[in-house]
Amino acid sequence: MGTLRDLQYALQLKIEELRQRDTLIDELELELDAKDDLIRRLQGELDRLRVTLSASGSSRLKRRAIRTEPIDHEQKHFSRIALTSHRKSPESQELIKTALLENGFTKHLERGQILAMVDCMQPTTVSQGSCVIQEGDKASLAFVAEEGKMEVSKAGQRLYAIGPGKLFGDLALLHSHTWTTTVKALMNIRLWAIDRQSFRAIMLKSGLLRISQSLELLRRSSPRSQFGDGDYIIRHGCPGDAFFIVSQGQVRVTERPSVAEEPVCLSTLGRGDWFGERALQG
Incomplete structure (x- = not known):
């Protein structure tokens, strides 16, 4: 002892x-x-x-509701959206990938989505003094600079500079809007660009594929579990190895801000809602 x-x-x-x-x-x-x-x-x-x-x-x-109708028609439709591949040197591929992984928005995408974006980005050049982005114009492209330096301004007021290896204009991938700043080339620059439609096609194809795989998994194995009032289904900090769909009753989702505080109710799930989806990703 x-x-x-x-x-x-x-x-x-x-x-x-x-x-x-x-x-x-x-x-x-x-x-x-x-x-x-x-x-x-x-x-x-x-x-x-x-x-x-x-x-x-x-x-x-809807993210919180599984739809069981066939999605084959949608998959066929999006499979017809052509994603054009543009040749790049290994150095250019790495530069673009690093820029995507360092951006606050795109760094949360999956590896396959990142690689698809790298593959789809097309080269473009802008001469010194020309605008890459013009304030007030419609936004539809996002860029990664490979060579050169740019100046960002708003209403004629200089804000900051952009150099190689940075993704900018990324909000154009999410929704249609007008540019609120101007980006001007301070020298001859080389850029890689991706348009919103290509980005959407990448997201939709990968998302629909995951949904299809998840539904197929559920069709192959769908055991039923029953829990009584007040029973814990998932506890904070425990390994997540199961995926659940609420078929009857309600499930309360809580979070404990700290050990000393009482749990706070985040949401209440009902019939058709799901949770534990990360278990499907292994």
Whole structure:
């Protein structure tokens, strides 16, 4: 049997281990929140595009509700959207990929989506003194600078400079709007650009593929589980190895801000809602 000092030391190690684990969980939750926010924004774009493309205008995909009708027609439609590949040197590919991974918006995309964006980006050059972006014009492209330097201004007032390896104009990928700033080339520059339609096609194809795979998984294996009033289905910090769809009753989603505080109710799920979807990603 160990001495009291040995037991105290072991307890301190365990406390430190738990503290580090809590810190890691907090970091992962922040990353998940950012990704959820990105999903909500992309979902809005997905809904609007589907309404435009659908003859009936009634097919909407909601993140918190599984739709069991066939999606083969939509998959065939989006598979016909041509994504043009543009040749790049390994150095250019790495520069674009790094720019996407360092951007606050695109860094939360999946690896396949990042690589598809890199592949679709097309080269363009702008001469010294010309505008890459003109304030007031309609926005439809996002850019990654490979060579040269640009100046960003608003209403004639210089704001900052942009150099190689940075993604800018990324809001144009999410929705149609007009530029609020001007970006002018201070020298002859080389850029890589991607348009909103190509970005949407990448997001839709990858999203529909994941939905199809998830539904196929659910068709192959769909055991039923029952829980009583007050039972815990998922506990904070426990491994997530199951995906659930509410078929009857209600599920309350709570979060404990800290160990000393009481849980706070975030939402209440009902029939058709799902949770634990990260388990489907392995």
